[in-house]
Amino acid sequence: MLSSTSLHPLAPTSKRNFIGHGAIVRAGPSGKENPPSSSSSLPQLQVHRRAIHLAAASALFLWSTPVEAGVLSGFSGLESVPGPELPKIDFLNRWNEERRKKYEDLDSKFQSSPVLKELLEKSKQNKERNKRAIEDKYCLRGAEWGIGDCSTDGMTQEEKEAFIEELKKRTAAE
Template structure:
């Protein structure tokens, strides 16, 4: 066995060949078992004597297993020691100098906008449009209700079902619903 003090500095771990570890009857001259430092897991897998199908299966599943292991065993993110403290947004900024001209201009604009809003809210045009909107809403609600009632009568379902009626009464009932709704 090589003592750690005798290892060269350029190679952090020694390379051990299959002659030292694997018995003669299991040795494969094409592949060698290298135990030690390797830059990639696929290079390490290629150095183990395996059947080609098992080697291909391991080469595909090892990265998948490693990814799943990282996802399942990773610790959830924890808040740091500053998580309970207020952030920089809670610190008031410096007091900016007040310019009288800009302050007066801002106040005048605010008054002007408030007057415009009040005038618009009390305008007869807005009142007329709001009233028309309410009427249209009721009319549209009734049209939708009539449409579903006609459909229910034709299909034999719902409140307007004509299921228990004779075929002549059913046709008369559906015609009456269509006439009431203004559908042809």
């Protein structure tokens, strides 16, 4: 059996106490909360909320400050310390000098070779041809859509068809 003072959810609410907003509130006969007789719990709730907001703001502020580097903050590292002077080996110096001269000679021969000049000229021609082909392709697209620099607006139907045919021939030839 259920008594009227039990805390069971199905018990009558006329005499049941429960906690709401940090204060004990007695439910009235209609089942609605009756506020406590003293109004001291409301300012106390506001103080708790402000304390939580202040704690969160201070935590964000403290976490955003940079961390000091510590003892080694002025130390530039081992890279700045000069190493010991290594002994010079005549054989290796002569060998390195011979290799350097050999590579310089080969580079100068290649720079002045007719093969390199021919390849550079072909590269320049290909660049110009490819640029023209791309321009023609986009001009054809603009003419078909009626937009851009190659728009066919203002042309008669025969002029449009002739212009588009000429563009198709140019793009197909390349």
